[in-house]
Amino acid sequence: MGTKCCSMQKKHLNTLIGFMFLLVIGGNIYAQSEPKTTLLLRNVLTELEKTYNVKFSFADGDVNAIQVSKPNSDSLEVILKELSEATGITIKKLNDRYYTLTKATTISICGFVFDNFEENTIPGATIEIYDSEISGITTENGSFSFDNVPINSLIHIKHLGYKPIFMKAKEFIKTSKCKTVAMALSYQELEEVIVTQFLTTGLNKLNNASFELNPSKFGILPGVSEPDILQTVQALPGIKSVDETVSDINIRGGTNDQNLILWDGIKMYQTGHFFGLISAFNPYVTENVSIIKNGTSAKYGGGVSGTLSMKSMEELPLTFSGGAGVNLISGDIFGEIPIGEKSAIQVSARRSYTDFLNTPTYTTFSEKAFQDSEVDNQSEFYFYDFSTKFIHEINPDHKLSTSMITMSNNLNYFETTDEATAPDRSNLNQDNFSIGGQLQSEWTNKITSVLSAYYTQYDLDALTISNNDAQRLTQNNLVKESNLKLATTYKLRDNLNWTNGYEFTETGIENTTNLNQPPFASNIKGVIRQHALFSEIQYASENDKLQGTIGGRINYYENLNTFKEYIFEPRINISYELMPNFKTEILGEYKSQVTNQIIDLEQNFLGIEKRRWILSDGKDLPITKSKQGSIGFNYDTNTLYIGIDGFYKEVNGINVYTQGFQNQNQFDGEIGSYVVKGAEFLINTKNNDYSAWLSYTFNKNDYTFDILTPTTFPNNLDVRHSLTVAGNYTIGNLKLGVGLNYKSGKPFTQPDENDPVDETVFPSQINYEEPNSSRLPEYFRADASANYTLKINDTVNAILGASVLNFTNRRNTLNTYYRLQDDNTIETIERLSLGITPNASVRIRF
Known part of the structure; x- marks a missing residue:
């Protein structure tokens, strides 16, 4: 009995001791979990002055809103060190009694x-x-x-x-x-390792042989003080414009309509302002641009020549930022605005002021744009663009975004003739509206998906009222396209991803012409639906020496039951590090597209915008198909890059209407192909202060039309040699750039010198020599640019920029063609390059 009692007492005593122990531990835990007391820094400084008999000197604005933890030391030196570390404020001791506080920048x-x-x-x-x-x-x-x-x-x-x-x-x-x-x-798809600074800051070369432009980090290029996207990409080897426009970019000898141009995943049918002289995309809200010449991912369809993919804001900004600027053509404003912790909006707007103010830049642009058109006394021209993007993070695994962009070019003018009592009135409107959305999801640690959709519409309208208001001509080119795409990525291993997807696209294009005197009406429309399945494997070895993507795409095209066709498109992109800093790249792709631009020299839009979008019909214009292969070697260190690429590209299913012939073949409507064989070389030396480079491109670009005579002759874009020598230099906040551009002349066709006009037919015709048997003079242009960054305060910078295109004022001949007059004499038409073209800009970034 006694033993049991003692045992019970001991048990209760142990329980009591354990309970008291838990109370003590719990009290300590509670005490430790209590939030630290925070005080205003101003009040802490007042207490320190009383306690240690010292004085602090500071600006009220530097300390008023700052809160700090209550000091837990008896040493003034230790307390001041803790306050400085916690606030970033510099505390300087003047003597034993006085201290100064300054807010650090x-x-x-x-x-x-x-x-x-x-x-x-x-x-x-x-x-x-x-x-x-x-x-x-x-x-x-x-x-x-x-x-x-x-x-x-x-x-x-x-x-x-x-x-x-x-x-x-x-x-x-x-x-x-x-x-x-x-x-x-x-667990997204494998990322590429980038080469820091390629030609200039913000322009990088990726391991998959593509290039990436980051406009927010853009340094400077000759003739470009602001990062015009489509102007900047022409600094890369193999990418040029034979007519000095940004809306007619030629990638490895291809036409502009053979480029796939995407903005936030939306296909764009309008890319330029001022009839192609200015990019239609605001660079200050474009986060990055991918430029792909070959080895395209299987998720991209179309664009047999090349791909440019632009993306705006992709991550939620932590703070508000923005900017505004003005140059000698237009002004713009943009901003990124957080909305709570999970949402943000990005907006931008730009408008030209050319309808009420003439500048030297506008005058030079006008002379080039209208030099061979009917525009003599233009009354009004302006352009604008507006974009917005909304991002919402549903939860850490799902993010939703929507994007919208609209742009417009507007030209109105009057012409007065001696015979007319009322002036001829004409206007041309070029508009684009696009909207799209994207849902990014991470379902597990190994499975992710991207679901996207868009709608885009392009509309080109022209109206001419002439002959004392008696004659009215209207012309229209309308494109409507809808798209839905789902892509999933499965992480097979840490260095192996498998991407699969489905894409549906419906494209409708309409071309109309209506004339009241004499009565004439034409309305051509078509719709093509495309279904595509794509799959690819992305691999990177553990030491990153071998990286590659292999995949393919199956397209099914249907044109309102007129034709149906399956096309398989294999893709390959492999890079291997042969030795430190020395790599080789092997790229290849098959691609196809169903949209093209015809160039109608008779039914043009006021003689200015001659290009109309049309659809393949399987007969007069088949589906355009390409195959391309290339091999390259490059050596890259922090200070030197040397690269050389050789490539072969074949494009089938082209029509003479899409090539812009201006000779005996321009109305034949024949179907043919072209083959480009070429090489690209670049050497770039660089450090933190300067970058200098020399690039050279060789192209041999030939058409083949079996019915024409001869069957094979030089392509209209056969520019055999292209050379650029350029550099930039940074001195503190000042950046300078200068460069020289050389191109051999492109081919053209001259009238027969011995028998220039055939008067035996009605109407008379020009007798031409063999197609593209003559060459224009060589092209030479020198450009320069500069910008200076002025730091206004911690968050606001001002950027002053200036540039001069063609500062030698050499008037290069871009094209030559001929017209037969009523008296059977031949008129020679020459399109000349821009003359000396200055520009200046002032920007504020905050």
């Missing part, structure tokens, strides 16, 4: 980058400091450290295989213990 930062899955440090992660040129990578233990970092800047942390992170620099203020950050694994 720059800070020192440090941190450690971890893998939150394996809890290991991540060496080699890229650290980029926005609003500065500071960047670097983490060390072997995952650490990084930088000095003189703008206090209000953002930090972008990224690494292959991990989701990128954006954080404020203030969160990494260097203290005795550096901040740690964990990166989540990403």
